[in-house]
Amino acid sequence: MRKLITLSVSCMAIFLLLSFSFHKSKHVVKFLDCLNTEQLKKVSLPFDDNSRTSWHFLPSTMYPREGITLKELNNDQEAVFFKMLTHFLSESGYNKTTKIIDLENVLVELGGDPKFRDAKAYYIAIYGNPREDKIWAWSFEGHHISLNFTVKDHKISASPRFFGSNPAIIKKGSRKGERTLHREEKLAYLLMKSLSDEQKKEVIFRDTAYPDIVTSNSTTVTPLEPVGIKATKLNDEQKVKLKAILYQYLRDLPDKLAQARESKIHNEEFNDILFAWAGSTKRDEPHYYRIQGKTFLIELDNTQNNANHIHCVWRDFDDDFGRDIIKEHYKNSKHHSNN
Template structure:
């Protein structure tokens, strides 16, 4: 059911940790009622935990599309998005969207490839509700934020790139999600033969991230090499790779999150590999800890098509924060 929010109810809400109220309220205040009817839903709406990374022409998402916004409304939206991401996270998101223009040049399919077919949806009332969230989603991008009091969840978070390396035209050689690929390859190739035997748990790559678009990600079977079996330099590479995913968050929250992950201890974290160990050949890796999972594949289109995701086993869509909220409240 759509949330029956009025513009007058949007003003003046208190923001969550690290963010002022202005970016969200300014964006919502810029929308007219017909747009709000498209963008706002009840927090309990089934679509909140239904996510994907397909082109909108293949599987639409509820919400309002970028193409339905005026130039000034788009400005407000980008300010809001920047307030929820780090500079590098925002830049990655913009580069991912811009790849739709490259695909349009290559394929000529304007219905399938459109950088304006990205959806914005709000769940709950940011002014009156203790729990609310919003998402931004389209081809190769799914960003999901859930706010509970003074805390915010940033998962699940999917980023993809096709082409991962632009092979033709004025932008030839440009790469999106390069570090996610390069650091993984650097780490697997830093291992000695015994370590590689542990890390490579499958000779053939997966065609897709294993958790795909499941609403709730369950821990995968333990596979790969334990972080404690890595030497000091290899562990530095592993933490650098993990942080590359976390760093899409605002900087202060990213630093707090990497500290929390490190508290899980290296013996709870595994790095696993499947497929080739050289670039431009299909490969997949995962990093799994007690509370989180990273999956990465570069397998399609002659290993020039990346899918990557961060999942929180208990925290996707703010489930852990919601559970804690209800424990501390009078709700039963």
């Protein structure tokens, strides 16, 4: 089981971020270069457009979005886009994303409405000009997926980051038995199983699971009620299990970005992290958990469809939609500092 990296934040994390940049803009520019004029108009938006910080995990028919959909791309253009996506996610994160998209086809096979369950109704939006702007952003969003990236020089913000799966376990049809987002659940169950009765009394703060993630699609998130057990009250084996859950969420990102954030959490806030649970601790019954640190929040719920429908999210209190990056950008901008 992977452990959190304990390298010095002051040197190694900075190095990793610098080396991670790889001029990410070139991959987005390559995608833009393959679009026609009308497509460029749809996908390109001002950096300060309100839609940049507006997000949701509902199907497109229930929540209108800006940008261009996969269905508006030809096969070659779609291939270029998905190649671009591989540079912003790890192999694991990329596979998870495409698997969630394909669950729309599963729902159609199980009798869902093809217009409502559309695997091509996922939106790409690019904010600012990655060819020349010092700070820009892009998003990829649709049913059960919301990926948001803000880029400035060597720094990348990758939150909010939402994934969902319906069904979490395919129980019938040609793909019976396939699972999505099961590791996010399995690792939390392993931690719960390792807790003593006294520890469980501290961890379980509600008998009934929330019907959805508490923060929903909020544009900004502040720390929730400090419930659950602190990492300092876990034994060494339990701490390893908690770290494994954290890494499961971070491993959706490219290694260098995940490692830098992992190291920062370990060195600056791990002891203050809270792990909390609501609902049943039995498999296949409605449940919810959260992991909250000084700078971030993880939520997972599995309550809908007889506990076969997962939502999970990573939020950064100060850096969702690149707020820290943007603040630093304006602080260091000569134009703004002279005003």
